[in-house]
Amino acid sequence: MVMSLFKRWATQLQQQTQRPAYLRIADFIAEGITTGELPSRYRLPPLRELAEILGLNYTTVTRGYAEARRRGLIDSRPGLGSFIRSKASSASALPVSSYEMTMNAPIEPVGALTEEALRAGAINLFNSTDMLSLMRYQDFGGNAEDKAAAMLWINRKLNVENESEILVCPGIHSALVGIMTLLKRRKGAVCVSNLVYPGMKAIASHLDVKLKAVLCDESGPDPAALxxxxxxxxxxxxxxxPTLHNPTTLTIPDFRRRALAEVCRRYNVSVIEDDAYAALSDLHIPAFAELVPELTWYVTGMSKCFGPGLRIAFLKGPDRQAVERLSAVLRALMVMSSPLTNALARQWINDGTAERMLDEIKNEAKIRQKIASLYLSQFEYQADNNGYHLWLPIPKMINSNSSDVAVKLREKGISAVSGIAFCTDNNPVEALRLCLGGSQSRHQCEENLKTLSEMLTDPIYFSGMAI
Structure with a gap:
């Protein structure tokens, strides 16, 4: 997997860009850390070996590693090589008040009532369930009760009547791994936006599936380009x-969804609809699974609208036969989703706790988005009131790229993700994705948005940085 990553770097370096190659090497390392393709303590290739792979000279790669060290991405030890920094060692350089804005985690509701509802539901489940049954192997995809709860959750946005088209999976990311593994049997690339969830890039790299970026505008992917x-x-x-897009926060409008769906129908192209944020949106726009149900793999779940610790996804396939094929793939990859996790999700959906949690997350998101609008009013950024992340282009007066800006922000205790982590067309957007759900404290969120605003309005913070 990692060697294919370095070969991808070589291909991207062949495309002309004004950005120096040594800076792009550091960008690639930062992107690999974000996507998980370069895990903590991974030993990078020796300088001469990487130079040969990338088709660069030794000096350029040496400068690239030096730049990565300057950004706090790697450690180098004479005689041992260069290693991806562990999370612990990276965090040790940050102030104690560091505010995590990188992981796109939902805002945790404030107050004891919601936590008590969670606890009461779990206790009720454990008191009324044969616990040993939750410790046994089960068929992949969930039992009838799991699927009934999944349909309740999915039916908030999509009408599903047949449970034979539903699978309960151990998280959206896992479901995407299975779908991509199944679709790999076909020839052809998977078309994506020019900015995409880094996890999808990691999956495609691991499976050696080519991603092809389609031209996008303010409404999403261009149907003519597709x-x-x-x-x-x-x-x-x-x-x-399609909903609260990661990272741009765009929700693709009805007219564009219909146009894209028609192209897919005309050319018999499958649709992988990752609707992780659907439950957060108040808009009622047809899903691709409604517009082209015979071609669409629809995936939603609870990690992005309940809590990342609840690793559960609900998947609707094009038809029963397709679902059975995917079930066989996922069974081989993951054996099954956890019956205990399934049971907890089922309990909280059925007793109303999930709905309550969702409402509180949305309410807190609105409050934090309002705070963000106060401190970032002088900047052009994209956000949705119900979402908990925003997309902030780097102001033109700051003569630095987004990766360097992110490094400088970390020095002040603010973690953000550079636009390069999402790029699929080798044309990085100089922007940052910021998550407002990184802390339970609304006050801490406000303090860090204030610091962010002060830094972005004063270029002196970024003077002398490489461009």
Missing amino acids: EAFCRAGEISALYIN
Whole structure:
């Protein structure tokens, strides 16, 4: 997997760009850390070996590693090599008040009532359930009760009547691994937006599936550009994150969804609809699974609208046969989703705790988005009132790229993700994704947004940085 990553770097370096190659090496390392392709303590190739792989000279790669060390991404030890820094060692350089804005985690509701409801539901489950049954192997996809709860959750946005088209999976990411593994049997690339969830990039790299970026505008992927790829026979599937897109926060409007769906129907292209944030949105827009149900793999879940510790996803396939094929793939990859996790999710959905949790997350998101609008009013950024992340282009007066800006912010205790982590077209957008759900404290959120605003309005903070 990692060697294919370095080969991808080589391909991207061949494309012309004004950004120096040594800086791009550091960018690639930062992106690999974000996607998980470069885990903590991973030993990077020796300088000469990487230079040969990338088709660069030794000096350029040496400067690239030096830049990565300057950003706090790697450690180098004479005679031992260069290693990805562990999370612990990276965090040790940060102030104690560090505010995590990198992981796109939902805001935790404030107050004891919601926590008590969670606890009461769990106790009720454990008191009324044969606990040994939750410790046994089960068929992949969940039992009838799990699927009934999944349908209740999915039916907030999509009408599902047949449980044979439903699978309960151990998280959306796992479901995407299974779908991509199944679709790999076909020829052709998977079409994606120019900015995409880093986990999808990691999955594609691991499975050696080519991602092809389609031209996008303010409404999402361009149907004409998608059709051009389809007409050339280059596309096997379209991956789409249509609601509260990660990272741009865009919700694709009705007219654009219909146009994209029609292209997919005309060329028989599968749709992977990653609707992780659907429950947060108050908009009622048809899902691709409604517009082209015969082609769509619809995936939603609870980690992004309940809590990341509840690793559970609900998947609807194009038809029963397709679901059975995917079930076999996922069973081989993951054996089954945890019956204990399934039971907890089922309990909280059925007793109303999940709905209550969702409402509180949305209410707190609105409050924090309002705070963000006060401190970031002088900047052009994208956000949704119900979402808990925002997309902030780097102000032009700051003569630095987003990766360097992110490093400087970390020095002040603010973690953010550079736009390069989401890039699929080798044309990085100089922007940051910021998550407002990184702390239970609303006050801490406000203090860090204030610090962020002060830094972005005063270029002196970023003077002398590489561009």
